[in-house]
Amino acid sequence: MKRYDILSLFPEIVLAPLRGSIVGRAQEKGLLQIEVVNFREFAQDKHRVVDDLPFGGGPGMVLKVEPIFAAVQQCLQSGPRARVILMSPQGRRFDQELAKALALEDHLIFICGRYKGVDERVREALVTDELSIGDYVLSGGELPALLVIEALVRLIPGVLGDEESARGDSFYEGILDHPHYTRPAVFEGRAVPPVLISGHHEQIRRWRRKEALRRTRTRRPDLLRTAPLNEEDRALLEEIEREGN
Secondary structure, eight states: EEEEEEESSSSSHHHHHHHHHHHHHHHTTTSSSEEEEEGGGGSTTTTTOOEEOTTTTTSSOOOOHHHHHHHHHHTTTOSSSEEEEEEEEEEEOOOOHHHHHTTOOSSSEEEEOOOOBHHHHHHHHHEEEEEESSSSSOSSSSSHHHHHHHHHHHTSSSSSSHHHHTTTSSSTTSSOOOOOOSSOEEEEEOOGGGGGGGOOHHHHHHHHHHHHHHHHHHHOOOGGGTTTOOOOHHHHHHHHHTTTO
16 A cells, blocks of 8 residues: 655645545555645644744745654654655656656655745755646645645556556656547537547557647647657658648
8 A cells, every 4th residue: 555645734725635536536445545744733832833934034934844854754654765755846847757656656755835935954854856846836735746646646556447547648658648539429510530430449549649649749849859759650740740730
């Protein structure tokens, strides 16, 4: 069983999403244990103060090192080997390749920052990974942590009903996903591409790959520079180029 610990000053933000959908299902199946820890409980004074003014002056408050350190140490008692992840706009941009790597880990601890951030000694002494979900700033790390966890849980074997489902997701193989259709075959004059109802599995596979490459070329051409393309992919891209779209 994998274990994820979430350290937050506002547990109510993360508790409800963790109970539903795929994340909730993973816990029900006994594949994942998630603990939400309020590190205010580890504050060392009677008022449970977890932040203070920054040394050197300036606006805002900084999260103190002692409560976070004590909370992480308690989480490590369940297993000393863990990756400690600080959610921060200064971190490495989270992507699917990193999701696949982190999904292999048995124990992850997520630190959700607030205010101006955490005392730098948290990074120095505890953090193994610092992650960002994009070039913008939120009020705290709770929502980013939930997004990362959602991406990881999809990759845990046994969570999804169909193991191949995650392999078809956008970014899993370095490109975007192909278009999807379901019934009815015609809606308000818009028909499903005939190949998808032809029954020819090889033609369907080729169409899907080509459309995935077409969509990537149109929307995220930067991905094609690093995607692991094979000879068929390159031939399909040449076809798309000749078609002019």
